[in-house]
Amino acid sequence: MKTEFEFIKNIRQKYSLGKIGDDCAVLPKDSKTDLVVTTDLLVEDIDFKLEWTCAEFVGHKSLAVSLSDVAAMGAKPVWAMVSIGVPEKIWKTDFVEQFYDGYYRLSNKFNVEIVGGDVSKTPDKIVIDSIVAGEVKKGKAVLRSGAKVGDLIFATGELGGASGGLKMLENGVRYSSDEKVWKKHLLLRQLQPSPQISDGEFLQKNKFATSMIDLSDGLSSDLMHICHASNVGAKIFADKIPFDKKLNSLSNSFEEKIDFALNGGEDFELLFTINPKKIFRIEKTSENRNFFHIGEITANAAIIELVSGRKVEVLKPKGFRHF
């Protein structure tokens, strides 16, 4: 069966759709600015479960995933639209109002204006489509395709937390404000993720990132997207992966934690590559930002190697995919 990535590649070729295939499409706005746009579909029981979350968190996350795509281009988000379809039994509750509260609160935090949307009925499940547009200096959007052999690979934050939170939800743990700090932390990484807008803009404005993507599907899959787009390979050092520290309370297994980080996804940190000559300057200017060096770009096109001490294994992309 075709994967969704194969499908997208096919229609890109079939119809010569040159603007699809990155985190956002890049479109000309005015003489100095490009507009970047993205859309994300979230479906109940596929992307979220009502027994695991609440309407406000769903609203927050619907916007966060699209903001994260804008961040991955190094752009500043400007406006958003959101379409929501719900069955009649949900319409009769205050779900949609609370959903908008969560969506609005996050939009307001980043000065993103909600400019439109649609409301529809569905036979059964909730569906949401979130659209965000951002602005970036003309020609300066950071693409997936700019990684060069020898570039270093960085992540903007700790990984695996969202996946740990998902495991807890699957095991029956629910979010509650009086839960232990580590439990709340992991659950919120899953249910109420933070898009890394500030880091994305910082990396773009300072010309640090040669390529960038947001970690939505999982490091192994998302890094492979960079490798494909840039026609390169990559090496990841297992002992440099910045596991979410709170994962230590959930699991003692290194294998499990590395699986969370590599294949779990939804951390919504940014993964970027940087020319090694710029390391001194990024360390000097990044101040209180905490970027983690986890690997480097190689010439082995479409091969990702995981280096653990003397052991080297070829990594299969095992991140989330729908099909």
Place this chain on the structure above:
Amino acid sequence: MKTEFEFIKNIRQKYSLGKIGDDCAVLPKDSKTDLVVTTDLLVEDIDFKLEWTCAEFVGHKSLAVSLSDVAAMGAKPVWAMVSIGVPEKIWKTDFVEQFYDGYYRLSNKFNVEIVGGDVSKTPDKIVIDSIVAGEVKKGKAVLRSGAKVGDLIFATGELGGASGGLKMLENGVRYSSDEKVWKKHLLLRQLQPSPQISDGEFLQKNKFATSMIDLSDGLSSDLMHICHASNVGAKIFADKIPFDKKLNSLSNSFEEKIDFALNGGEDFELLFTINPKKIFRIEKTSENRNFFHIGEITANAAIIELVSGRKVEVLKPKGFRHF
């Protein structure tokens, strides 16, 4: 239970969302141009049924409804994104490929570039979100709010055909290329509607339309949106409503035909208002365009009167709504 229109009005006020509530949001693009954007959610078994249509028609219609919103602003559509979620059983067929064929073919007709989208899994039903952006001269987008007392009300084409087609589908008639001409015509008005891009741009560029909306929900409801936005009322002359001529083959009942036209929706013609002083000029310049004068704007805010000979009745908005 709240209607979707009340809900939208509420969130518009609650969060001061000044850009929502028209067919499209109007956003600044560059010094000479505004960008208009719209999004439409289509859900299987609510907005279309697989037993009534085919993947290519669904693709066509998904884009057409959003193009129609852009037309209603008097703008020229420029780019589109489309998100689609399908259950696994549909993914295994060529539905999504054929859907894109229909979507692409219509986009190509209007030189609209497909720049992005999303592909997702759903538990059961197909969902589609279509996003279209258009361009219009700065400050010249035609809003719903510009109708003035005394303006004449026009439709850009015949009405009721799409609703007649829907009735046929409900009665078991299916589209087939070797069906009778009138049956194919009515079914295609429902299944493969034509957005009135050219008329919308013509009306905007010549400054004819003081207000405009697309006829998606039905004349009675869509005209009420203009009345609310413009704080006016309206009078419709029953004998001037341009019924789709092919409806005569479907129904002998004037009452049924007027119900199709007023309350059926989905004709995707444009409804616009024009200052009576411009009638001579629009008649002179519209050449082969066929616009129908159906009524006039009155001072009775939020009251629509239907005039049939000497009889005047107040019309209730009975067009399509989800909730």
